[in-house]
Amino acid sequence: MILDGKCPTGPIEQTWDKHRFDMKLVNPANKRKYKILVVGTGLAGASAAASLGELGYNVETFCYQDSPRRAHSIAAQGGINAAKNYPNDGDSIYRLFYDTIKGGDFRAREADVWRLAQVSNNIIDQCVAQGVPFARDYAGYLDTRSFGGAQVSRTFYARGQTGQQLLLGAYSALSRQIKAGTVKLFPRTEMLDLVLVDGEAKGITVRDLVTGKVRCHTGDAVLLCTGGYVNVFYLSTNAMGCSVTAIWKAHKKGAFFANPCYTQIHPTCIPQAGDYQSKLTLMSESLRNDGRCWVPKKQGEKRPANEIPEEDRDYYLERKYPSFGNLAPRDIASRAAKEQCDDARGVGPGGRGVYLDFRDSIRRLGEDTIRERYGNLFEMYERITDENGYKVPMRIYPAPHYAMGGLWVDYNLMSNVPGLFVLGEANFSVHGANRLGASALMQGLADGYFVIPYTVSHYLAQSKPGKVKEDHPECKKSIGEVEGDMKRLLSINGKRTVTDLMRELGILIWENVGMARSKESLTDAIARIPGIREEFWKNVKVSGNGADFNQQLENAGRTADFIEFAELLARDALHRNESCGGHFRVEYQYEDGEARRDDTNYCYSAAWEFKGVGNEPELHKEPLKFENVHLAVRSYK
Amino acid sequence: MSAQTAEHGTMTLKLIVWRQTGQGKQGRFETYTAKNITPHHSFLEMLDVVNEDLILEGKEPIAFDHDCREGICGMCSQVVNGVPHGGQERTTVCQLHMRKFKNGDTIYIEPWRARAFPILKDLVTDRGALDTIIQEGGYTSARTGGVPDANAIPISKADADYSMDAAECIGCGACVAACPNGAAMLFTGAKVAQLAALPQGQVEAPARVANMIRAMQECGFGNCSNHYECQAACPKGIDVKFIARLNREFLKALFKSKAGSHVFAGE
Numbered sequence: 001m002i003l004d005g006k007c008p009t010g011p012i013e014q015t016w017d018k019h020r021f022d023m024k025l026v027n028p029a030n031k032r033k034y035k036i037l038v039v040g041t042g043l044a045g046a047s048a049a050a051s052l053g054e055l056g057y058n059v060e061t062f063c064y065q066d067s068p069r070r071a072h073s074i075a076a077q078g079g080i081n082a083a084k085n086y087p088n089d090g091d092s093i094y095r096l097f098y099d100t101i102k103g104g105d106f107r108a109r110e111a112d113v114w115r116l117a118q119v120s121n122n123i124i125d126q127c128v129a130q131g132v133p134f135a136r137d138y139a140g141y142l143d144t145r146s147f148g149g150a151q152v153s154r155t156f157y158a159r160g161q162t163g164q165q166l167l168l169g170a171y172s173a174l175s176r177q178i179k180a181g182t183v184k185l186f187p188r189t190e191m192l193d194l195v196l197v198d199g200e201a202k203g204i205t206v207r208d209l210v211t212g213k214v215r216c217h218t219g220d221a222v223l224l225c226t227g228g229y230v231n232v233f234y235l236s237t238n239a240m241g242c243s244v245t246a247i248w249k250a251h252k253k254g255a256f257f258a259n260p261c262y263t264q265i266h267p268t269c270i271p272q273a274g275d276y277q278s279k280l281t282l283m284s285e286s287l288r289n290d291g292r293c294w295v296p297k298k299q300g301e302k303r304p305a306n307e308i309p310e311e312d313r314d315y316y317l318e319r320k321y322p323s324f325g326n327l328a329p330r331d332i333a334s335r336a337a338k339e340q341c342d343d344a345r346g347v348g349p350g351g352r353g354v355y356l357d358f359r360d361s362i363r364r365l366g367e368d369t370i371r372e373r374y375g376n377l378f379e380m381y382e383r384i385t386d387e388n389g390y391k392v393p394m395r396i397y398p399a400p401h402y403a404m405g406g407l408w409v410d411y412n413l414m415s416n417v418p419g420l421f422v423l424g425e426a427n428f429s430v431h432g433a434n435r436l437g438a439s440a441l442m443q444g445l446a447d448g449y450f451v452i453p454y455t456v457s458h459y460l461a462q463s464k465p466g467k468v469k470e471d472h473p474e475c476k477k478s479i480g481e482v483e484g485d486m487k488r489l490l491s492i493n494g495k496r497t498v499t500d501l502m503r504e505l506g507i508l509i510w511e512n513v514g515m516a517r518s519k520e521s522l523t524d525a526i527a528r529i530p531g532i533r534e535e536f537w538k539n540v541k542v543s544g545n546g547a548d549f550n551q552q553l554e555n556a557g558r559t560a561d562f563i564e565f566a567e568l569l570a571r572d573a574l575h576r577n578e579s580c581g582g583h584f585r586v587e588y589q590y591e592d593g594e595a596r597r598d599d600t601n602y603c604y605s606a607a608w609e610f611k612g613v614g615n616e617p618e619l620h621k622e623p624l625k626f627e628n629v630h631l632a633v634r635s636y637k
Numbered sequence: 638m639s640a641q642t643a644e645h646g647t648m649t650l651k652l653i654v655w656r657q658t659g660q661g662k663q664g665r666f667e668t669y670t671a672k673n674i675t676p677h678h679s680f681l682e683m684l685d686v687v688n689e690d691l692i693l694e695g696k697e698p699i700a701f702d703h704d705c706r707e708g709i710c711g712m713c714s715q716v717v718n719g720v721p722h723g724g725q726e727r728t729t730v731c732q733l734h735m736r737k738f739k740n741g742d743t744i745y746i747e748p749w750r751a752r753a754f755p756i757l758k759d760l761v762t763d764r765g766a767l768d769t770i771i772q773e774g775g776y777t778s779a780r781t782g783g784v785p786d787a788n789a790i791p792i793s794k795a796d797a798d799y800s801m802d803a804a805e806c807i808g809c810g811a812c813v814a815a816c817p818n819g820a821a822m823l824f825t826g827a828k829v830a831q832l833a834a835l836p837q838g839q840v841e842a843p844a845r846v847a848n849m850i851r852a853m854q855e856c857g858f859g860n861c862s863n864h865y866e867c868q869a870a871c872p873k874g875i876d877v878k879f880i881a882r883l884n885r886e887f888l889k890a891l892f893k894s895k896a897g898s899h900v901f902a903g904e
Contacts, residue, residue: 002841047781049782051781054780054781065704065710066712066763066765067765067767067768067808069768070808072704072710074709074807075707075709084787086788122782125786126781126784127787128784129779129784130776130779131776131800131838132803132804133800133801133829134787135797135801136792136793136794137794139791140791140792140793140797141788141791143844158801158804161805164805165801165804172771172777173776175771175772175775175776180772187768190705239704239705239706240703240704240706240733274677274678276675276678276685276686278681278706279706281707370794380708380732383732385677386676386677419765448780497689497693499685499689541692542693543692543695543697544697548659548758549761551698552692556774569878585819
């Protein structure tokens with residue numbers, strides 16, 4: 001099937017305005033008759049629920065954490081992009097649009113990205129009105145800084161906690177609606193199934209994580225704002241509870257999954273210290289402004305870093321990318337670090353690390369200046385590694401960080417399942433094959449504050465409210481299925497823990513479907529994943545019972561979904577015979593190691609249709625048309 | 638790293654952990670042994686190791702709240718040896734590492750204990766009362782859209798920085814757990830101060846402080862009597878000056894006759 005994103009046509013700068021006028025509205029008095037279910041309370045979910053509640057819709061919102069304020073958007077450090085052009089440095093909506101398309105390696109829809117760039121300015125206005133304490137200059141105006149992939153200074157920030165401040169802004173707007181009674185909050189509640197009635201999304205089945213009770217909530221539309229899936233690698237910078245479960249359940253009910261192979265591996269994270277490790281911690285990319293990446297020239301070097309003389313050090317980024325040096329883009333820097341470690345020149349435990357050395361900057365600028373710029377990061381590094389980054393070089397290694405892929409949506413953020421909308425990192429829409437820094441926060445809030453209030457109204461205006469109630473046979477069926485899965489998990493009583501099995505899956509996916517993929521590694525992964533799936537369903541041990549607070553059971557369900565999803569991830573990566581953005585196939589590179597994109601054969605989004613566990617999914621293509629930006633090779637030499 | 642750990646590489650620790658099957662149930666301390674712990678384990682990873690052993694033995698693992706494990710989401714919440722988050726300055730328990738302990742140590746692990754935070758299971762408490770306080774006024778009533786340009790109202794850098802100092806609160810509730818009165822005044826004060834310092838928040842300041850303080854009391858939190866334990870336990874180092882600001886804003890609201898008569902009409 002050839003998919004249609006239903007993008008408006010005509011001059012791109014008028015597309016969103018024209019589309020907004022063309023969409024249908026719901027009469028103010030009728031809005032309260034419609035119920036909207038919003039799953040997830042990160043930037044996308046909280047801003048959507050707050051805005052829809054304020055419009056008068058009857059909203060129910062769900063999160064697995066104990067409070068909506070804890071969603072993982074809170075961990076974003078760097079900032080949020082907007083085309084305000086306050087610094088008068090040549091920025092514009094068009095330039096932000098262009099940078100985002102190019103940064104995504106020409107694998108996103110033009111119209112969606114244009115809209116994102118256009119509403120980016122409204123986001124900053126909105127957040128300031130909410131009392132978000134952005135950084136300001138001495139005149140009292142908003143300060144900006146530069147970020148990767150852009151030549152202008154368009155990133156607004158709140159110290160190193162921009163995500164936290166934006167999320168607390170959205171959370172406060174949500175709290176106001178909860179108080180007003182337009183939004184009903186269900187914390188510690190996890191979505192475990194999507195309920196379809198006559199092919200339309202009409203409800204969700206959830207588990208109350210405190211009582212263990214499974215129940216159905218019905219509504220007139222369902223919004224999934226449930227984040228990304230890079231915990232499929234087991235170790236990532238995501239929170240422990242981040243999972244593919246909500247979007248995977250929707251996928252199994254018919255929603256297409258688009259471009260799962262576009263995963264972002266962030267180059268500057270603290271390396272893994274041991275097998276027991278549960279997560280990886282990101283260190284802001286800004287460190288590479290003053291730190292130099294190097295590894296020893298000699299394989300298996302045993303000397304401590306400070307005893308290795310200059311002539312025995314390989315400043316590999318500066319050597320390979322003389323014009324960008326240590327500030328090479330994320331995908332390039334990550335792959336280069338992996339190459340050095342694969343060549344047995346990595347440092348630290350297990351040889352999976354490279355040095356990020358501030359010695360020369362400290363000599364040039366003094367330790368105080370470095371402390372002023374990055375003090376909190378050095379502190380965090382020391383807390384985790386017990387090493388003083390001022391005295392010995394930091395050790396860093398790439399880590400899975402963000403998912404560009406997600407459920408397929410049209411221009412209205414609606415999936416191919418009518419009534420099912422997908423927002424933020426959970427959808428695939430705007431970042432193409434690679435996301436630029438400070439663009440994730442922008443997308444989450446754009447979708448929630450400024451896109452969905454229009455597009456969901458357009459959908460609801462064409463449907464009758466309250467058609468499905470909780471006693472509908474489809475609800476009972478769904479509850480039965482979810483309870484059945486839980487009983488099955490609890491009854492296996494095998495010999496391996498959930499964590500043990502998830503770790504096994506993660507290692508396989510990281511090794512074979514990670515930073516560098518090949519036909520062999522992907523074929524091998526596809527052959528081995530069913531074995532892990534069988535082992536899981538035969539030998540997992542989940543203690544306790546279902547009618548209780550049971551964190552093992554929660555993790556078991558998420559792991560089962562990750563195992564199924566991993567196969568799709570590998571299949572998508574195998575089918576895409578090109579390298580682009582976060583997807584690097586070793587067979588498709590230029591002689592200098594740069595990614596070789598194939599616009600003749602792969603200039604499309606790949607949307608997969610579920611055909612049963614273990615069966616080959618069906619591929620649907622949405623061709624990408626570039627009418628405003630010329631396709632070009634990304635080069636950083 | 639202590640001499641003992643350097644010598645053996647790993648530590649063995651005795652854990653005395655609060656176990657409770659559910660809300661309102663009788664709880665008790667249970668003793669466990671944590672083996673093969675390296676100085677690089679985080680405190681929660683040490684508990685992961687203990688839990689893996691418990692699961693394989695067919696016993697219930699210890700339930701505890703956690704999510705981001707990088708000190709920002711505010712979900713983790715354990716009292717370690719009597720101190721919320723374990724006593725390392727400006728550090729959540731998820732960022733506390735085992736190199737702060739030595740081989741053979743006995744560690745007591747308890748949940749937040751406060752009237753307003755009922756225990757749900759083991760180390761997991763219900764902190765919904767903090768959400769309730771925010772719902773009563775921890776916001777500006779700006780609608781989505783229809784707001785002025787972000788640079789329309791300049792805000793002095795000093796005010797913006799002060800506001801940000803307050804806004805760093807992660808809502809973990811350690812301040813409540815540390816307070817002998819179980820007060821949430823540092824939490825509430827931080828939000829009141831953040832918004833009161835900004836022109837956008839000043840319009841609703843009197844009603845906000847009155848409503849949030851009322852909610853605080855209705856939720857069962859106590860009042861501040863200047864122990865400053867909250868500031869000492871706060872993983873973000875939120876200053877008690879924001880409690881002073883809370884009190885000042887409250888007094889200001891009382892004296893603002895127009896807003897005051899409206900806000901305090903019911904009292």
